[in-house]
Amino acid sequence: MNIVTTLTELRFARTNLAEPVGIVPTMGYLHDGHLSLVRQARSDCAGVIVSIFVNPTQFGPQEDLEAYPRDLARDIDLLANEGVDLVWTPTVEVMYPEGFQTWVTVEEMTSRLEGSQRPGHFRGVATVVTKLFNATGPHRAYFGQKDAQQAAVIRRMVQDLNMPIQIVVCPIVREEDGLAMSSRNVYLSAVERQSATVLYRALQAAKGAYEQGERSADKLRQVMQATLEESPLARTQYVSCADPEKLQELEWVDERALLSMAVYFGKTRLIDNLLLP
Numbered sequence: 001m002n003i004v005t006t007l008t009e010l011r012f013a014r015t016n017l018a019e020p021v022g023i024v025p026t027m028g029y030l031h032d033g034h035l036s037l038v039r040q041a042r043s044d045c046a047g048v049i050v051s052i053f054v055n056p057t058q059f060g061p062q063e064d065l066e067a068y069p070r071d072l073a074r075d076i077d078l079l080a081n082e083g084v085d086l087v088w089t090p091t092v093e094v095m096y097p098e099g100f101q102t103w104v105t106v107e108e109m110t111s112r113l114e115g116s117q118r119p120g121h122f123r124g125v126a127t128v129v130t131k132l133f134n135a136t137g138p139h140r141a142y143f144g145q146k147d148a149q150q151a152a153v154i155r156r157m158v159q160d161l162n163m164p165i166q167i168v169v170c171p172i173v174r175e176e177d178g179l180a181m182s183s184r185n186v187y188l189s190a191v192e193r194q195s196a197t198v199l200y201r202a203l204q205a206a207k208g209a210y211e212q213g214e215r216s217a218d219k220l221r222q223v224m225q226a227t228l229e230e231s232p233l234a235r236t237q238y239v240s241c242a243d244p245e246k247l248q249e250l251e252w253v254d255e256r257a258l259l260s261m262a263v264y265f266g267k268t269r270l271i272d273n274l275l276l277p
Contacts, residue, residue, distance in 0.1 A: 001080045003087045007094060010135055013086050017047030020139035022168075025132050028052040029069040030078050033173040033181040037142040038082045040170050049086045049136050050079055056092060058124030069186050088136065095131060104130045106153050106160070112247045113240055114149050114271070117262060125150055126157050133165060140166045144173075146180050148258055148273045152245060172273075174200065180272045192265040195233040199263060202227035203274040206241075206259050210276050217241035217250040217257065224261060235264040244275060 002013045014021075022045035024037045041048045052075055059065040072089065079087055103123050109115075110122035133141065143151045151169045158165050173181045178200030179193075188196060202224040209223050224239045242249050244258040253276060260273035 001076075001084055001087060003076065003089065005089050005091065005094070007090075007135060010086075010088050010090075014049075014136060017049070017085055019047060020045050021047040021049060021137065022140040022142060023049045023051065023132065023136050023138040024142045025051045025053075025129060026075075027054045027068070027183070028075050029071055029183040029186075030075045031173075031181045031183065033144055033146065035078060035082060036173050037144060037170050038079065038084060040168065041140065041142050042083055044168070045140060047085050048083070049088060049138065050084050051088045051090070051132050051136070053088075053090050053095060053128070053132075055095070055124055055128040057096070057127060058121050060118055060120065063118075064184075064187075067187075069183055095128065103127050104157065104161075106157050109149075109156060109247045110153055112149075112249075113238065113242070113260060114262070117237055122150070122153055126153060129154055130157070130161075133163060138165055140168055142168045142170060144171075145169050145275075146172045146182065146272065148244070148260060148275075149247060152247060155245075178204075180270075182270060184268055184270065187268040188265060192233055192268065195231045196263075196265050196270060198228055198231040198234055199261065199270060199272040202239075202261065203259055203272060207274060207276065210253065210257075215253045217253055220253070220257075220259065224259065228261070228263060233265050237262040237264065237269070 004010050004013050022041035024041055026034050054068050056065055104126040105123050106126050115122050155167045177197045179196050205227045206220045206223045220241045221239050228234045228236050239261045242258050244256050257276040262271045
């Protein structure tokens with residue numbers, strides 16, 4: 001496995017990769033959710049690149065950039081065990097050189113859900129992913145369904161900018177009790193960790209209502225909210241029943257719907273989602 005930092009090193013290493021090439025963009029502190037993406041890339045592609053970069057431009061001023069968990073040595077060991085060919089660990093100076101002033105913005109669909117709560121977040125995501133794609137030249141890129149809006153935004157960006165890249169979205173990987181795997185789970189106290197399982201229960205409650213014939217999006221949102229309120233530690237930021245591609249809130253679920261939510265447990269903000277049907 002080749003580990004590189006600079007663009008010069010990356011470009012040289014990229015020329016030696018067998019094609020097709022898949023990339024798994026990450027911010028490190030890897031867990032089984034990340035590794036499921038790596039395994040899918042390894043299955044699909046002759047060459048696999050993983051990037052590890054905690055992107056400062058997608059964090060707001062009051063968010064957890066400095067505290068975001070990092071363990072590069074552990075990440076490298078995990079990726080070596082998965083047979084990754086190339087790991088790129090750029091610095092902030094590599095990604096955002098002095099005088100940087102060019103941004104990629106996906107307009108309408110980033111104003112909702114996460115975008116409404118985290119101004120500027122998706123501008124940072126779209127810009128850094130564009131830079132990762134430009135630098136590595138992948139044929140496929142792998143993202144997790146847990147960040148459903150991110151995946152939808154990147155699909156839109158790739159389509160709009162005519163990037164010759166297939167976006168592959170892989171299922172959420174969950175703990176045995178249903179909690180979606182996330183690097184931020186390490187912030188939770190033992191009591192908060194137990195309480196956080198209410199996210200999955202809320203999604204399952206709405207899914208159950210849908211399977212029993214409920215098609216009112218407002219009623220499905222109410223089911224999720226009521227379930228979340230069963231946990232005194234859960235502070236709901238939003239619950240949503242939206243179109244999976246456009247991310248507009250629905251009135252009725254005629255075809256598909258994305259159930260999603262953002263909830264605080266103490267200082268830790270967690271998101272989760274589920275696709276209907």
